[in-house]
Amino acid sequence: LGLAQYDQPVISRIWSLDHPLEIRPGMVFALETQHGKKYEWGVRIEEMLIVHPDRTEIISSFPVEQITVVM
Secondary structure, eight states: OOSSSSOSOOOOTTTTTTSOOOOOTTOEEEEEEEEEETTTEEEEEEEEEEEOSSOEEEOOOSOGGGOOOOO
16 A cells, blocks of 8 residues: 555554544555554554545455464
8 A cells, every 4th residue: 555664644643633634535544453462462453445435445355354363
């Protein structure tokens, strides 16, 4: 989707409340969530999205049901 790990614009709770950005039709972006315990374990799940005027389309093809948990 991009040329770098974090291409602009970046929407994040860290700075988006102070610098809001409107999500508009035609935008394509990665929606990431992560959880873990520092220096022990973690997981990051990423979905690729296209914003349409009336809906959001998920274009990721990896089946999340197949994620294996190893601790």
